Amino acid sequence: MIITRRAALMGLAGSALAPRTSFAQRKIVRLVVPAAAGGAIDVIGRLYAQRIAPALDESWVVENKAGASNTLGATDVARSAPDGTTYLTNADIHIMAKHVMRNVSYDPLTDFTPISRFATSPMVLIGSSKTPQTMPALIADMKARPNEYSFANSALGSMGHLATESFKRRTGTSAELVNYRGTAPAITDVVAAQVQLMVAPLGSALPFISDGKVRAFAIMGAQRSKLLPNVPTAGELGLADFDFTLWYGLWGPKGLPAATVQRVNVTVQAASKDREIVDKLTALGAEAVTEDAASFARFIAAETLRANRVVEEAGIKPGG
Missing domain, CATH: 3.40.190.150 (Bordetella uptake gene, domain 1)
Structure with a gap:
């Protein structure tokens, strides 16, 4: 009980x-x-x-x-x-x-x-509808216009925080980290393009991905998700051994x-x-x-x- x-x-x-x-x-x-x-x-x-x-x-x-x-x-x-x-x-x-x-x-x-x-639970790299459509194009644009990008972060020390910092280091990019009190307000600001990117829990991001309100660039784990079978893993896109799973x-x-x-x-x-x-x-x-x-x-x-x-x-x- x-x-x-x-x-x-x-x-x-x-x-x-x-x-x-x-x-x-x-x-x-x-x-x-x-x-x-x-x-x-x-x-x-x-x-x-x-x-x-x-x-x-x-x-x-x-x-x-x-x-x-x-x-x-x-x-x-x-x-x-x-x-x-x-x-x-x-x-x-x-x-x-x-x-x-x-x-x-x-x-x-x-x-x-x-x-x-x-x-x-896998995590997924998402971006506002105003970001480039693929991760290679995204990385190239982040390098060309570093001041135009920021990452929403649900909490200090979260798996998303670690994945974000590792992603920036592995790709040679830089972007401001914007801290939030929880996943929901962070994703809300990505949808509104107040911030451009977030490594988000798949379950929280899925409704917005399905509705086309955010882009899904990559699953930040070792395997594709059955819920997003067409979204590649970060490993498939060149980030070997990149596995950040909640x-x-x-x-x-x-x-x-x-x-x-x-x-x-x-x-x-x-x-x-x-x-x-x-x-x-x-x-x-x-x-x-x-x-x-x-x-x-x-x-x-x-x-x-x-x-x-x-x-x-x-x-x-x-x-x-």
Whole structure:
């Protein structure tokens, strides 16, 4: 069962007066989402929570704690007891905290227990309708008129941020980075040609691509997307080994018992094979992942090393 925090508290208060019910006996678990409601992290986290909670016979309370490049909610979880009552769902931006924020009270690697990825989603390089029609023509124009181009960026340290900086370095181009608070306002300004380019999540950009409001230049991953089969990968266009793919996962606080990690991981893997979840993720431009906790930990370690290289090469420095 997935419920609101208020309902959970009312249920607990009422259990002292009312007869014991199956709800009153269920453990209340907080799933902290460090982003605004309605975004991809929130939607995917809730989608999985709806399967995990009944499978574990628990009541999961989803709490949105957005702000500071997703660090407010993550801080809450890092400070929580490792007793199986608090979890964090976040995206790849989780491992970037110390690269973009000066004052982060936790270490994204050592202060959390990885449980599993939920899903992955490709990113796509998009441009306003006023940009050249192909990526080679775009790159040539960016070199000829560097002051005419800017990139929208949904958040400091996001996968789009890393992909943008890597794209500029690999192509020998330059363009101003314009930071936004979220993907939606960033894409809105690309549609309006207030900024010219963005590396955007496929699921968020797809409606605007389909309507012809923005151009899709390249999938920024290893494979073409089934949702945009005619859009080549960056590799096909000459950027070898250019793979920036969004991913979403589940963590517990540091010290979460191995038995609890295994128990939750098994339910996540089962959910990732559920046809309804697979279909809903596909509609979001995402793909379910099945992996054990050790595989997720190894994946995070490899992603962190790659992110560190991009940060160093691009000269990204901590902000506020």
